[in-house]
Amino acid sequence: MAIVKHIKSRNANYSDALDYLIFQHDESTGKMILDEFNRPLRRDELYMDGLNCNPDTFDVECYECNEHFKKNRSKSEIKSHHYIISYDPADAIECDLTGEKAQALSLELAKKIFPGYQALIVTHTDGHNGSGNIHTHIVINSVRKNTVKRESYMTQPHDHEAGYKHRSTNKFLDYFKKEIMDMxxxxxxxxxxxxxxxxxxxxxxxYMAQKSGQKKLEEANKKIIADGLKPTATTFQTQKQELRNAIEECSSHSKNFQEFQSLLFEKYQISVIEERGRYRYLHPDRDKRITEKALGTQYGKEHLEQLFLRKNPITILYVRSHLRLVVDLQKNVKAMQSPGYAHRVKISNLQEMANTIIYVQEHGYNTQTELKSAFSESQKQLDQATDQLMEMNADLKSINRQIHYTGQYFAQKAIYTEFLKAKNKGRFRKEHTAEIQAYEEARDWLKSFYPDGKMLPIKTLKEQKASLQEQIDQQKSSIRSLKDLTQDLRTVDKNVEAILHNQVPKKQKTREPEL
Structure with missing residues (x-):
């Protein structure tokens, strides 16, 4: 299970990269570990090669290349790129992967992926934080030393030429990952x-924030334990991990987005909205939302909607069937006038009856009573959902009025304050009649709406509006699904009546009002 990690560096001292790869470092502080003679400790096992450079003089040769092409002279420029290929710990046990073999594989891979670049390829067998997994570091100078053959992932005209800088684009990373997978x-x-x-x-x-936070928490807990108390927390969690845990907990108890949204806010004070087809979460200790992309696909809209669907398939998603009412040949004028058309209708009726039977069997309706009950229940749910939508629209209208008058109140408050301080109030009112009237109108409305005088801030109102709008959109989607389901059940019910009584129902033209 090899994975790849990419780190950009603006550090102009290439010797630091050499030192990190050759000598042992403290993972928490990043400082070099020294022996009793104040000398750096070399790593227990490492394999090192250079590409287009001598590995021992990698730093010097990178400086020379940069000077030759007059690149990497400003602090803001990216001086090097650090790629880390981590192999599965089981590879060493089950697949006989050794550090030497990993180094050979990674060197061949580097020759293919980074031609023309000065690169340092170093394999360690200790693993990060003592995990023991074999991993390879590939550090390249950001400036290409030699011109090479143009590759498919290169997007700029000069990407393959000497003197131009490495661009770690998504297209390149996908190419790199595919090569690792193939290898x-x-x-x-x-x-x-x-x-x-x-x-x-x-x-x-x-990952590093979690490690640092855990260390600080453990140090704080030692003092608490020394005082004879019990720590309230033993595991540090980042805000993102708190979001993940809360999402997993609430989604497991929710049947739709509305329930999920409400439960998430009630239990953890976490706000979630949908924006541009993605969920965005707001941690109570943050001012900026975190997108589902930053958490993982398991916490995104697509995955969670599938989770809701498995719990409540009716109200979330219903795929409309193509069932149609069978045609009454005895009352169809065109069928009576045209034997050919009547023959086609007979075939169509047989197909619709067959489809009706398949539908009934697939949905497990054993009796006509069960079918009618399902139709009645679907109609009831549709009516309830429509009523809920009307209530939501009324709430949205109320929030819009609150936003309107709150904004109007604060927009004219300064003018009204000047009016109260004015010596000639009559003259001031005459000069600012519209502003003062707007303020008084907003003030009177807000007083009637907030009897306790505690107004909600504009920011909160806008968040409520966004959240409610999301709920309305979800509700409309549910209503559309329920309408499709109800219409199908109505059609099936009529067709079953025709089959059981050897007669065909009248073809009805029903038009559902659009939302």
Whole structure:
């Protein structure tokens, strides 16, 4: 299960990369570990090669390349790119992967992926945080040293030429990941699909924040325990992880987005809205929302809607069938006038009757009574959903009025304050009649709406409006699904009547009003 990680560096000191790869470092502080003689400790096992450079003089040769092409002279420029390929710990046990073999594989891969670049390829066998997994570091100078053959992932005209900088685009990363997957499959190593988004996405920054937070928490807990008390928390969680836990908890108890949204806010004070087809979450300790993309696909709209669908398929999604009412040949004028048309209608009726029987069997209706009950229940749910939509629209109208008058109140408040301080109030009112009237209108309305005088801020009102609008959109979608279901059940009920009584129903033209 090889995975790849990418880190950009603006550090102009290439020697730091060499030191990190060769010598042991404290993972929490990032500082080099020294022995009793104050000398850096070399890593226990490492394999190192250079591409288009001598690995021991990688730093010097990178400086020379940059100077030759007059690149990487400003602090803001990216000086190097650091790619880390981590292999599955099971590869060493089950697939006989060694550090030496991983180094050979990674070197060949680097030659294919980074031709023309000065690169340092180093394999460690210790693993991060003592995990023991074999991993390879590929550090490249951001400036290409030699011109190479143009590749399909290159998007700019000069990407393949010497003197131009490396661009880690999505297209390049997909190409890189595919090559890693192909390499692992060819070598019989464990591998996952790197091109599909991760179910749970934990980037490097979040991982390091969790480690740092855990260390601080443990230090604080030691003092608490020393005082004879019991710590309230032993595991540090980032805000993103708190969101993940809350989403998992609430989604498991929700049948639709509205329930999920309400439960998430009631239990954890986490707000969720849908924007541009994605869920966006607001942690109570943040001012900026976090998108589902930053958490992982398991916490996104597509996955959660499928989860809701499995619990309550009727109100979330219903795929409309193509059932139609059978035609009454005895009352169809065209059928009576044209034997050919009548023959086609007979065939069509037989097909619709067959489809009706299939529908009944697939949905498990054993008796006509069950079918009629399902139709009645669907109609009832449709009526209830329509009533709920009307209530939501009324609430939205109320929130819009609150936003309108709250904005109007604060917009004219300064003028009204000046009016109260004016010596000649009559003259001031005459000069600012419209503003003062607007203020007084808003003030009177807000007083009647907020008897306790506690107004909601504009920001809160707008958040409520956005949340309610999302609920309305979801409700409309549910109503459309319920309408389709009700119409299908109505058609099936009529067709079953025709089949059981050997007669055909009258063809009805029904037109459902659009939302």
């Amino acid at each position: 692992c499959i060819q070598e019989g190593l464990h591998q996952i699909d790197l091109l599909s988004p991760a179910e749970t996405k934990v980037p490097q920054a979040e």
